[in-house]
Amino acid sequence: MRAQPRRAVVGDGTTARTRARGRWRRWRWPLALASLVAIVAVAAALPQPVTSSVALAPDNPAGTGARAVAQILGRQGVEIRYVRTSGEAVQAAVAGSTLLVTGSALLGDDQVEAIAATEADLVLLDPDAYLLDAVTTAGEVADVAPAAGSSVRQAECADDDAATAGSIRTGGAGYLARTPDAVVCFPAVAGGAGAYLAVDDGARRVVALGDRSILTNDALTAEGNAALALRVLGRHEALTWYVPSSTDFGTEAAGPGTSDLLPPWAPVVGLQLLLVAAVAAVWRGRRLGRLVTEPLPVIVRAAETTRGRGRLYRRSRVYGHAAAALRAGTASRAAARVGLPRTAGAHAVIDALAAATGRRTDDVAALLYGPPPTDDAGLELLARRLDDLESEVHHL
Structure with missing residues (x-):
């Protein structure tokens, strides 16, 4: 019968095996996180073609691109x-x-x-x-x-x-x-x-x-x-x-922004740091228990909330915010009606609605992306015209 090898025991009662097991428990998560960061860094360093989905853009490889x-x-x-x-x-x-x-x-x-x-x-x-x-x-x-x-x-x-x-x-x-x-x-x-x-x-x-x-x-x-x-x-x-953009309203060339002042590798490093912070938060964060429900002291109906927000808009005279909300809702619902995805751009929405309603593209663009009204009468007129446009789309 072979004798079992003796393991050296130090003064604190540990052996080489128990010390190695303890180090592994302490360092396994940092090592896994470092490996994940290294994989992300290698993937980010690989060259990728720069493309977009903007219609008629020179970097769009789709059928509507150029x-x-x-x-x-x-x-x-x-x-x-x-x-x-x-x-x-x-x-x-x-x-x-x-x-x-x-x-x-x-x-x-x-x-x-x-x-x-x-x-x-x-x-x-x-x-x-x-x-x-x-x-x-x-x-x-x-x-x-x-x-x-x-x-x-x-x-x-x-x-x-x-x-x-x-x-x-x-x-x-x-x-x-x-x-x-x-x-x-x-x-x-x-x-x-x-x-x-x-x-x-x-x-x-x-x-x-x-x-x-x-x-x-x-x-x-x-x-x-x-x-x-x-x-x-x-x-x-x-x-x-x-290629004109719906967010471009001026003729002055913009100066260099923060992204222009940073080195090319800054976005990749920033993404890695954000990933590290998220993993650390999940790793060290406190676990929450199950949700506990309790009765609310008061019930606010959705219609009352909508009317209250409308009164706030009217009192503050923020016609631009109210018009933007009306236009965004109409564009989203009408685009979904004609089969466009939620990520569709302004040009695609304008062309699709013009084709569906028989209106000119200039009229649809002015209605959905034109200048905001400046008074109650203009806002009311815009709301009626948007409602007419949406009605024409839903009658298809």
Whole structure:
């Protein structure tokens, strides 16, 4: 029979095995936390493509995005600057460059005037008559015609960019020239309104496309859409790609924020520290028992709460807050009715509701994202118009 090995016992009654077991109990959670932080750090350090879900954004790979044409332009030597505010767009739109404006529904008067004052060549997607007149020095050079169905259209004009494309598949609004300076191409019918407008007054070139989908990833390969997009956007080596945002109300370029002053690795380290703090709180936090119910001293009905909040809004004259609440509720319910997700952006909501109700996109945008009312009568009128819009959507 083999003798069992003797374990050395120190003065405090412990052995090497019991000391190792005690150290493991003390250090197992810190070691597990350190391993988790190391895994997160390695995952964060791996390169990931920067993408977004903004419609017509140059970094959106979805069907409604425009990443394909942006990548082709980049390979051709065009430097693209993607901005979401009019201040950044105006600051970057210098002479010898191109400024792309993907929509006019969210632009205010000051923003339109600032864009018109730039010296860059302009490419406008589905602009309204106000923006189109503002950016041309000759004034009203063309009329905006109603939208037409999507079809394959021939250039039928002398413009070089349109002639290179030959034919495109397009729909949307059309344009009718009023002066010799305006060139209209791709008409739906011979002699009718065209989906492409070019105005070159010598100072700069302004191009308007009545159909914004020409630049999208889904429609780029149709007919000569790609050729036309590359020609109008690639005339200069610098391209400012401006997608208006519903949160942009000014024309001044914002200065560097806190995130611009921090090193690139700061967000990753901050996320790791937040994760460490959360794990430590769960590890060392006090465990709570089961919930105990007790009768409330008073019951406040939901209708009374709503009326009370309304009285507070009225007494404080915060028409903007009240209007924002009405608009947010209408947009959320109407968007859900037409099948949009809760994360849908302003452009998607506007386009979907305009298509569902038959209203113009400018009217829907002004109703949901326009300036707030300044008195009781304006707030009451806004509430009635929002109710009418929601009623039209729910009747579908």
